[in-house]
Amino acid sequence: MAPDIASLFGGSLLLAWQLKNKRVLIVGGGDVASGRIESVLVADALITLIAPRAGLHSLTKSFIETSDRITYYDRTFAGSSDLVGVDMVLTAIDDVESSREICNLCRTLKIPVNVADIPPSCDFYFGSQIRSGPLQIMISTNGQSPKLANIIRRRIENNLPDNVGEAIEKVGMLRSKLRERAPGVGGELGKRRMRWMVDVCTSWEMEELAMLDDEMMAQLLDDGWEHNAVPKPQELGAQSKPTRSVSTMSEKIPVNFLLPASAGFIAGAACVAFALLSRRS
Numbered sequence: 001m002a003p004d005i006a007s008l009f010g011g012s013l014l015l016a017w018q019l020k021n022k023r024v025l026i027v028g029g030g031d032v033a034s035g036r037i038e039s040v041l042v043a044d045a046l047i048t049l050i051a052p053r054a055g056l057h058s059l060t061k062s063f064i065e066t067s068d069r070i071t072y073y074d075r076t077f078a079g080s081s082d083l084v085g086v087d088m089v090l091t092a093i094d095d096v097e098s099s100r101e102i103c104n105l106c107r108t109l110k111i112p113v114n115v116a117d118i119p120p121s122c123d124f125y126f127g128s129q130i131r132s133g134p135l136q137i138m139i140s141t142n143g144q145s146p147k148l149a150n151i152i153r154r155r156i157e158n159n160l161p162d163n164v165g166e167a168i169e170k171v172g173m174l175r176s177k178l179r180e181r182a183p184g185v186g187g188e189l190g191k192r193r194m195r196w197m198v199d200v201c202t203s204w205e206m207e208e209l210a211m212l213d214d215e216m217m218a219q220l221l222d223d224g225w226e227h228n229a230v231p232k233p234q235e236l237g238a239q240s241k242p243t244r245s246v247s248t249m250s251e252k253i254p255v256n257f258l259l260p261a262s263a264g265f266i267a268g269a270a271c272v273a274f275a276l277l278s279r280r281s
């Protein structure tokens, strides 16, 4: 169906921004900054954090102590020298004038910036997040009602299948195995590969996809892909298994999903878990 072109205005571009090993500057160390750290760590970025130690939230302190991806400076923002080599800036400070100054510097230097709570100083907004393995859902009300975004998130969470993340992970593995077996980009083979993956995803239930293991994947490729067919899970000997659940940022997310397995992790994780439980909802 053709899009209703007249309705194409007033929104924002929704993307999954790849931040791996990019440099993100976070200014401020309070409650909001601790949420920003969590959001950026999960994307494997390198964080520079600038905030006086006296104002650090307990969760921010735990992140600094636990993650080797954070470089911390115990001071206030110093000006454009702090922006050298930075790919993205997030400010969460209780000083509106400084926030606006940082935003202006970023705009001059063309660095994307988010200033918590000052929409005109944001090149992008944060949203309410749901994560389950590779599944990432962001609820955005485009600045209209953050609290409603939070409420809608809970409703969506309650309606997701338990094993949705596992199903996506397994399909991702199957897709890579298929690409190893039938490599190349585009052409007739590419079209056949895509059609077969669509058939697998539409003819198997989510719970069935979540149960795929290495052996079943190999058999599915042998009996299915090689013969241009999609066998039923029962034909591959599928049996039901226990399932995993959905997590949200700042609430149920396992800390080892956010932080690299580095020295000092376990001690820090206990503090982080405590602070996560005590954060605002």
Ligand SMILES: C[C@@]1(CC(=O)O)C2=NC(=C\c3[nH]c(c(CCC(=O)O)c3CC(=O)O)Cc3[nH]c(c(CC(=O)O)c3CCC(=O)O)/C=C3\N/C(=C\2)[C@@H](CCC(=O)O)[C@]3(C)CC(=O)O)/[C@H]1CCC(=O)O
Pocket (backbone or CB within 6 Å): 035, 114, 115, 116, 117, 118, 119, 122, 124, 125, 126, 127, 128, 129, 139, 140, 141, 142, 143, 144, 145, 146, 147, 148, 149, 150, 153, 280, 281
């Ligand atoms: C989603 C979430 C993500 C996050 O920040 O991580 C987020 N705000 C959250 C919570 C929240 N923020 C506020 C309240 C109080 C209740 C209320 O006002 O609703 C609550 C609710 C609470 O605390 O429970 C106050 C507030 N926020 C902004 C303003 C300024 C203004 O509107 O002008 C004011 C008023 C200040 C004042 O009145 O003085 C602005 C923004 N907040 C955004 C994101 C962006 C738009 C997102 C969207 O529209 O979807 C945007 C534009 C910029 C940005 O910050 O990126 C997170 C929920 C996460 C979760 O729980 O899942």
Ligand SMILES: NC(=O)c1ccc[n+]([C@@H]2O[C@H](COP(=O)([O-])OP(=O)(O)OC[C@H]3O[C@@H](n4cnc5c(N)ncnc54)[C@H](O)[C@@H]3O)[C@@H](O)[C@H]2O)c1
Pocket (backbone or CB within 6 Å): 027, 028, 029, 030, 031, 032, 033, 050, 051, 052, 054, 055, 056, 057, 075, 076, 077, 092, 093, 094, 095, 098, 116, 117, 146
């Ligand atoms: N978007 C949202 O969801 C949301 C929700 C609540 C509050 N806010 C807003 O976000 C901002 C931060 O909120 P908070 O609760 O984290 O505040 P907070 O007071 O807990 O933390 C502020 C932090 O900024 C640091 N700081 C102040 N000036 C600084 C400077 N010049 N350089 C470096 N660090 C500096 C302080 O030391 C402290 O660590 C406030 O403006 C608040 O209104 C946003």
